[in-house]
Amino acid sequence: MSELLPEPLADVLDAVPLDPIALESLQMRVEHWFLTEVLVWSTLGQLAVLAAALLLGRLAARPLREALVRAIARRRQPEQSLRRLTLLVAATAFPIVAVLLLWFAMAVAAGPDWPRLLISTAAHLLTAWIVIHIAAALIHNETLSRLVALFAFSVATLGILNLLEPVMAALDRLGLEIADVYISVLSVLKAMVLLAVLLWLATVISRILETRVQHAEGLTPSIQVLIGKLLKFALIAIAFVVTLRSIGIDLTAFAIFTGALGVGVGLGLQRTVSNLISGIILLMDRSIKPGDVIEIEETFGWVSSLGARYVSVTTRDGKEWLIPNEDLITTRVVNWSFTSDRLRLPLPFGVSYDSDVRKAMDLAVEAAREEPRVLEEPAPVCRVMAFGDSAVELELRLWIRDPVAGIVNVRSAVLLAMWDKFHAHDIRIPFPQRDLHIKDADDLVAALQGLRHERNERGRRKATSSALEP
Structure with missing residues (x-):
């Protein structure tokens, strides 16, 4: 055996005492595994499915990538998050198409209970890689990005080891019952993931709708902002409702918390709620809108944006003041462009x-x-x-x-x-002048002469003392 190996490795093997019987047994086991586990129709079929999925993914990735790029190029002003997500999907079109084909193959093989271990391993690993890649590109927070990557890797590992379903069943058994509603650890984890995805989708969709509303003709700037904020609030509320319903919580159960919520608003959230309501009032009465030039106390500038809690006012020196909406309601404000921009x-x-x-x-x-x-x-x-x-x-x-x-x-x-x-044209701009009239000039002349005589005597004495010094 050492004659078939390179000379340095053969020398090492010759120096180390080996058991020929043990080596022959290991060789036989490897050959048996290769013949019974690899060179069989089930494994070769899975390899063929894997190769076909990769080949079809490669062929379908290019037209899909070009279609996505053309779609984003046709939009005049695409929302930044949507543009970044579309370009990211276009860049990873090949693995996305391949993993979709692999999951489809797994679903087909699950019916007649065909062997699918190799396909499952490849699908889980490729899915984890796609999730980690997209999370690293979209999530700027490094800690959150690592958490998403760890979650995707953990799910993929459990899926490869066929431990995903047992772990999910164990997490489902860990929980407690609150008001006839059973809440398990699994349901909480699912709700957290679902809420994160829905909130992200709500944010992206609201930005797209706000961009469309801003380009709508016939709507004033304040109405555009009001519609955009209402759409955002509605989408976020829908995301929370869908998440709560997904874990089996009946929304009517929250009626018992209305009194406590009112006390909390009255004590701790009074200013926050006041700013929210003041912002809605400002948007509805259109007294202040984006682009207006306003002056409030010591701040003078133009309104750059209207938020839920504050108004952003940009001054000429580049400072951006965030003024609470309540102050614009209760304080005297000078709007230099309220009825006219003149x-x-x-x-x-x-x-x-x-x-x-x-x-x-x-x-x-x-x-x-x-x-x-x-x-x-x-x-x-x-x-x-x-x-x-x-x-x-x-x-x-x-x-x-x-x-x-x-x-x-x-x-x-x-x-x-x-x-x-x-x-x-010899037009003079004067400076302040004062004429001084003296009623009795004799006393003034005598005083000036006395001061002049005193100054002369002081100079004479100084010159004499300087001449006497050795």
Whole structure:
């Protein structure tokens, strides 16, 4: 036997004492297993089914992948989660089709009780790999992704060892009875998995429907947000109801918890429920909607989104303030674009008394008309407001239509244009001046002379002491 092996391995075998009888017995057992377990029609049939499933999966994967890519490409703005899931399914089309064919073969073989151990092992392993691959791509939380992978691997291992059904039966026997409802560990695990899948589906479907609603014509932004939130709440509620019904819980049993729930809402969830109701009121009365420019206390910006508990307000410096819905109901809010998106900007300024006031007013109106964002109708006007202590006080009034694009930038551009025009036409902008009138100048002159004499004497003494120093 050592003559057939490579020289280094033959040397090792020659150095180790071996029992020829034991080796011959092992060889006979291996040959017997190979002849009775491998080279039999049942195993060869399973290998043929496995090869056929892989071949058909390979042939069907390419057209399926192309169809999925074309379907997602035809959508103008596909939802991100749906797009990612579709591309992921397209990338794993070959193993998905193959595992579906293997499970179908197992179902067919289960009827006449044909041997299917090899097909079952391959199907469980391939299913576990697909679940782990998809979970790793879709779930960004590393801990949750590992839990899903561990669950899939455990189910696959139990299925390969034919221990899945006994373990499920044992978990089903572990439980307790609550209000004539038997809740087992198995039912809880099934409910958790079902709830996770349904919540994910509800989130994806709600986002798709919200995208469609946002592109629907004839609906105001607040109605679009309201419909989207109601659809999301309804889908989540359906997911919970289906999960509870799946484990045999009668929903009428929750009627006894209504009083306790009311006390809990009154004590601990008062602000939360208040924000939820306030959000629904804001969406229904359309007082604040996405895109509005609002001012509340020290916050000025535009509404970027309306949530169930808060409103997101983005300021010009990039800060995003999350303001509770209740504050928008109970606090005075300035909505700069409630009934109209037009906004009037007052620009106060002053010119000196020796300047041409009418010319300054014309130049101010001309500077406003040169700014592209200033509306032609209503036209900008300039008014004399008062005669101040140091200047003739004027005010330029102009209108813009897009306060979301900024207010300070328009004001700055117009003021800079006014500055250039005033300098070109010798229009002076004064600064505060005061005239001092002295009633009795003799005492002031005497005091100034005394201070001058004292300063001179101090300088003379300093020069003398410096000259006497060695």
